[in-house]
Amino acid sequence: MTAVTIPTPAEKEDSRGAVPWRRMAWVTWRQYRVAVAGLVVVLGAVSVYLWIIGDQARSFGGAAGHSLTLTAALFQVIPALIGAFVGAPLLARELETGTFRFTWTQGFGRARWTVATVAPLAIVVTILTGIVGSLFSWAYGPLIGGKYGANPLAGNTFDLHTVTFAAWTLAAFSIGVLAGLLIRRVVPAMFASMTAWAALAVATGVFLRPHYEAPLVSSNPHLPSSSWVMSTWWTQSGKTVSSSTINELLQKAGAQVSGGSVSLRPGSALGNLSPTQYLIQHGFTQVSSYQPASRFWSFQWIEAGWLLVFSLLVMSMVVWLVYRRAA
């Protein structure tokens, strides 16, 4: 079979090829240097704080570092803010001010422009927050296990460590970019991206993270304090005993049970025993399902892995939508 190719005018013109990618380097830098500088300043301040705390925790024991558990809550908002202030305006500002009509009709092409703008910023925010996350892990290290009993898998700090902090920021950034493209206005897009990110973060902590690996089950009542205990129940001769049965039993023995807490009445049949000890003496076994602290790194990589895939999908969708979009 002979194929004859007749060059169309398009192909002839095309021989010149696309405008080289490197040309966008200056454009992206010129347009986002202020944003990047702001990011470096804010994250730099956070890093200095972490360094001081980590240093104190090492010199004077964990007490100084204990304040980190409190400030951790503030750290949680960093990815959301980066998503809202760097990600969301990226396309929303172009669409809101109409500059996309200028930029997207230049020779570079709008899909390639989007790639050349989104990708470098995605890499920058990931690297910067990776550094901050590493510093957090280092500063928080002395608090894990031991006498401070911090649990590295706990929801309040797990996503602030090295890998996941960067991955969550990347996810927030991608969500912000997508929100900006869909909503086309800066401020609403910022709010939408923060809301969407928070929903994803909460849903992950509650529904997803406990199931990265099947929890271990142990009847050892003295689990290491760094374990992430998910649920505890009682068994008798290998059968699970319902919590209402346990409560009845304790009430008969003279304990007061309200809600989940058990308190002792003076002079009850429990004597000097704690309710747990009492139950153990009466042939019950306490069973816990938990995630051991040793799974920390595999959990980190699992979470970072799917977040990376998620972010890449979202960013690909952004490029595709820009390419396909009907203005």
Place this chain on the structure above:
Amino acid sequence: MNVIEARGLGKRYGSTWALRDFSLALPEGHVVALVGPNGAGKTTLLNLAVGLSTPSAGAVTVLDGVPAGSRPALDGIAFVAQDAPLYKNLSVKDMVHLTTNLNWYFDQGYAIARLGDLGIPLGQKSGKLSGGQQAQLALTLALARRPQLLVLDEPMSALDPLARHDFMATVMTAVADDGVSVLISSHVLTELERVADYLVLLTHGQVQVAGEVDDLLASHRVLTGPAGDAETWVEGLATVHVRRGEAQAHLLVRTDTNAYEVPPRFEEHPVSLEELTLAYLRVPEAASLPGPRRAREAAPKEIAR
């Protein structure tokens, strides 16, 4: 070569068609005025032609058959959108540098010299420039790309008369020097009357009139005669529009039909482009197109007032 060619083009926003079953071929080498009332589909057509939006139906090609929005199309077309959007926080110099980087070819020497002539300071933030200067900057950035086709969407709507004049002077210099084809949309014809040599009149997402200005003017006449006689002749002549006065009636008629003759007691006058455009705008169902005529055109309708 046709700089823009649309076949069966349609663009729908939600359930409304901004353009529907739209066909048009614009030959190169003209300054085309795209005129029509607000909402006629001018911006929609331009967005489709520069590749900013994708058709819901049909296709539009540019620069001799290149799909709109493709790489060679982007290379060969420069577009100045309505209100000349620029990065307001960038200096004029940075805008020049940015546009240079975004294109294969950009004549920086021309751009800098032109901005100098216009007295636009290179260090100024583009957001701080006057409306006229912003429009001139956007136009200079477009022309320095040495496009084959320059597309301007209502470029002068925000400008004062002097700035309009200067803006059009820049465009016409480029036409004279480089032979660039130009497509300008506007809802006011007056600002284009002196410069446009091709007219496309758009109404309700359809081409109503398309043709070279000279041909259009040559093929239309105003017949002025007694108001009482007008009714007698309207049917027989290819009348586009009738304007009745107290004593006299003015009939805008087409002269390119066999039926054309000046009725007794009527006088024949040439028509101005503005007059012609206004007449067609008042009669959206009348049409004047090049090439094969539409069937319904055979009997242009008289307008009930």
